Amino acid sequence: MSNFFRSNGFKRFIILVGIAIALYLMRSMINLILLTFIITYLMNQLATKTTAGVRKYVPMNEKAVTVTLYLLLVAGIVAVIYKYLPVVTQQITQLFDLISSFNLDPDDNEIARYLAPTFEKIELGKYLEQGVDITLKNITNIGKIILHIFISLILSLFILLEKKRITEFTAKFKESKIGPLYDELKYFSRIFIRSFGKVIEAQFIIAAVNCVLSVIALSIMGFPHLIALGIMLFILGLVPVAGVIISLIPLSIIAYSIGGLMYIVYILVIVMVLHAIEAYFLNPKLMSAKTDLPIFYTFIVILFSEHFLGVWGLIIGIPLFMFLLDILGVTSSEDELQKATTVHENKQIE
Structure with missing residues (x-):
């Protein structure tokens, strides 16, 4: 003990x-x-x-x-x-x-x-x-x-x-009486920036790209109120997975109002294409270091984070979960494969 x-x-x-x-x-x-x-x-x-x-x-x-x-x-x-x-x-x-x-x-x-x-x-x-x-x-x-x-x-x-001066001043705490606490806080800060920050950055970029592409597609289809729709799509785009599903409801209603059931089919095709771009191009480029979450885990995290953190939970719930996974040392299969390959190559060199 x-x-x-x-x-x-x-x-x-x-x-x-x-x-x-x-x-x-x-x-x-x-x-x-x-x-x-x-x-x-x-x-x-x-x-x-x-x-x-x-x-x-x-x-x-x-x-x-x-x-x-x-x-x-x-x-x-x-x-x-x-x-x-x-x-x-x-x-x-x-x-x-x-x-x-x-x-x-x-x-x-x-x-x-x-x-x-x-x-x-x-x-x-x-x-x-x-x-x-x-x-x-x-x-x-x-x-x-x-x-x-x-x-x-x-x-x-x-x-x-003043980030250089802030870094130099903060480093002085390492030699102070709270040096051990400083080391641990530095450890958490480094992981937090690497996991939480990267995921937040990726969410904003993905939401912006999806918003621009969606607005272009909706303008071609003749949708009204594109500025309001663009803001809605960007905000919902910050919510992983669930945001896309939620956005389908108003988009489908407007699509039916202006073009009938065929326009709903068009909306579904557009969403599928955008999801494919996000899954096969944006995510690998922007979030290659993250652990790929199953959709079940994504929804569970969003539900709990929204309950405890409110609207902020929808946006930062997944990044916070990634931060906890990083602390616990939970890695994706790609990370494990890369580590195993590195170890194997080092052994060969030795």
């Missing part, structure tokens, strides 16, 4: 529990913490890659590139709020009206004749009205959300501009 309590595994478990308790006590600031981390990580990746690309042609300081990217980001946010927020609000309202007024005409075909009574029992309009009420209540906090975003932007900018 004495060896167990002195083991590194037990110490790391206690520290991990302590971190979880600290985050729970700071739960009122969790939006600011998560936004700051996500923005800092994504902007750091973007600034690093942009600087590397620019330096091929012009010598450029990374701090100058970082400040430029932040200025462009802030200008874009302000322009969207000033110019497109009224348009987006109007389109979202019209989109809700279009979906709530949806009804199947039994005279269209045999399938509609059987489905019409079911949709009448569901009372879709009633549920959408409840959804609109909830959305309107959340809109009252729009000022607080915008404030959190701008505070996160400022904090992340300072972190990136």
